[in-house]
Each structure stands twice: as structure tokens, then as C-alpha cells.
Amino acid sequence: MLSYQHIYHAGNLADVQKHALLAWMLAYLTRKDKPLSYIETHAGRGVYELQAPEALKTGEAAAGISRVLENHGLGEDHPLSRAIDACRERFGETSYPGSPLVAAALLREMDSLHFAELHPQEYAALRQALRPWHAKVHQQDGFELALSLAPPTPRRGLMLIDPSFEIKSDYARIPGIIGKLHRKWNVGVIALWYPILTDGAHQKMLSALETQALPGALRHEVRFPPVRAGHRMVGSGMFVVNAPFGAEEEAARISALFERLNQD
Numbered sequence: 001m002l003s004y005q006h007i008y009h010a011g012n013l014a015d016v017q018k019h020a021l022l023a024w025m026l027a028y029l030t031r032k033d034k035p036l037s038y039i040e041t042h043a044g045r046g047v048y049e050l051q052a053p054e055a056l057k058t059g060e061a062a063a064g065i066s067r068v069l070e071n072h073g074l075g076e077d078h079p080l081s082r083a084i085d086a087c088r089e090r091f092g093e094t095s096y097p098g099s100p101l102v103a104a105a106l107l108r109e110m111d112s113l114h115f116a117e118l119h120p121q122e123y124a125a126l127r128q129a130l131r132p133w134h135a136k137v138h139q140q141d142g143f144e145l146a147l148s149l150a151p152p153t154p155r156r157g158l159m160l161i162d163p164s165f166e167i168k169s170d171y172a173r174i175p176g177i178i179g180k181l182h183r184k185w186n187v188g189v190i191a192l193w194y195p196i197l198t199d200g201a202h203q204k205m206l207s208a209l210e211t212q213a214l215p216g217a218l219r220h221e222v223r224f225p226p227v228r229a230g231h232r233m234v235g236s237g238m239f240v241v242n243a244p245f246g247a248e249e250e251a252a253r254i255s256a257l258f259e260r261l262n263q264d
């Protein structure tokens with residue numbers, strides 16, 4: 001039974017880190033006039049209303065993307081700013097793009113888009129949100145979909161793995177899945193998001209990923225205060241295999257943004 005709903009957390013500081021790096025990588029990959037595949041294993045509903053009661057209840061978007069935009073923290077030219085503008089034009093001034101809409105805003109007609117989402121309501125909402133695009137939306141386990149598509153056609157491309165980690169065994173099995181995906185799709189950029197937790201539950205997963213010495217590996221982490229006293233998540237991380245050229249510099253810019261936010 002899936003209980004996680006991203007609407008409570010959409011636009012929080014973890015989304016800012018994840019979506020900023022994702023958007024930058026997609027903008028980089030689309031500089032070349034060659035088609036690519038984009039695959040997401042845990043897509044969510046695609047678009048979020050930041051004035052919805054769920055979002056207002058936690059205040060995570062207010063402390064996250066809303067604060068970043070108010071302080072012009074991203075810059076108008078950042079690909080995530082462009083994706084947010086495109087989302088707001090279509091879905092309203094207080095909407096926020098989930099990763100599928102970030103990708104849809106930045107990718108081109110020639111690219112292939114695949115999304116997996118298991119939750120029936122989130123799946124239905126995602127299909128609706130993606131109607132203007134030629135995207136394939138699957139109500140299927142994301143890891144299963146990823147393994148069945150790899151290597152995708154076209155072979156150039158990026159996969160985002162963004163689990164809610166509701167199933168604790170995900171931490172143990174993800175390094176093996178990423179290793180297998182890389183063996184099947186050695187040119188693919190594979191990006192995993194993970195939470196930084198006070199109890200260090202993510203640490204073993206990271207050690208197992210790093211032990212595999214996957215090519216072009218980038219580990220980027222930012223820290224932020226817990227959303228509520230006692231909340232376990234105190235930061236956000238991305239582990240990227242075959243990270244595109246320049247991703248490290250973009251990661252450093254994102255780190256600088258978080259340092260400024262933490263100093264305020």
C-alpha cells in the first residue's frame with residue numbers, strides 16, 4: 001500500500017536540488033541535435049498546486065522554491081526557471097512542475113519520454129498533465145520498467161530514479177539495480193535522488209554505489225534544516241552515473257545557493 005504523496009513536499013529544498021541538477025543536465029544533453037530517451041522510475045503526478053491545502057499544511061514549498069524564487073536564487077536563465085515559467089503559463093501562477101514536467105518543458109519532439117508511477121491517482125493525474133506531450137506513462141513498478149527498457153532507443157539519454165524510500169529494502173537493492181542498468185545501458189546518464197537522514201540509513205547505499213566505481217560518477221549533497229523539529233531528513237543528495245561534462249560546476253553552483261539560503 002503506497003501512502004507517500006509528493007503534494008505535501010513538492011517544491012521543498014530537496015526538490016530544488018534535484019530539479020535544478022536534472023534541468024541543467026537535460027538542457028546540456030539537448031544542446032546536441034540528436035534525439036534522446038528520458039526515463040523516470042518514480043514520476044509522481046507531474047504538476048503540483050502550491051496553494052493546495054496539503055502544500056500549505058507543511059509549508060515546505062514556501063521554505064523551498066518560493067523562497068528561492070523570491071531571492072532570485074536560480075537566475076532567470078536557469079533551465080529550472082524556464083521549466084517553472086512554462087508550467088505556470090499552462091497550469092497557473094502558483095503551480096510547480098514535478099520532474100516529469102521539468103523534463104517535458106526542456107525536451108524536444110524528437111525525444112522519447114517514459115514514466116512509471118504506481119499510485120492510481122498519481123498515475124491518472126500524470127497522464128492528464130502530460131496530455132500535450134507524446135509521453136508513455138506506465139502504471140508499473142519503476143525498477144521493472146527501467147530494466148525492461150534498458151538500453152532504450154535512442155540510446156543517448158537520462159534516467160531519473162526518485163523513490164520515496166517508503167520500502168526500506170530500496171536502500172539495499174538500489175546499488176545492484178543501478179549496476180545492472182549501467183551494464184545494460186553503458187552510455188546512459190543514471191541519476192538517483194536520496195535523502196540525507198540523521199540516522200544515516202542512506203550511507204550503506206552510497207558506499208555500495210561508490211564501491212562499484214561506475215564511470216563519470218558524481219555525488220552531490222546539500223544540507224538544510226529539518227522541516228520540523230525531530231524530522232529525520234536534513235539534506236538531499238544526487239548520485240549520477242555518466243554525469244555530463246560540466247555537471248560538477250553546476251553542482252557547485254547549487255551548493256553555493258544552499259549556502260546562501262542556510263546563512264539567511
Ligand code: SAM
Binds near residue numbers: 002004018117140141
Ligand atoms: N519524481 C517526482 C518529482 O520530482 O516530481 C516525485 C516522485 S515521489 C518522490 C515518488 C513517487 O513514486 C510517488 O508518487 C509514488 O506513488 C511512486 N512510487 C512508489 N513506489 C513506486 C514504484 N515501485 N514504481 C513506480 N512508482 C512508485
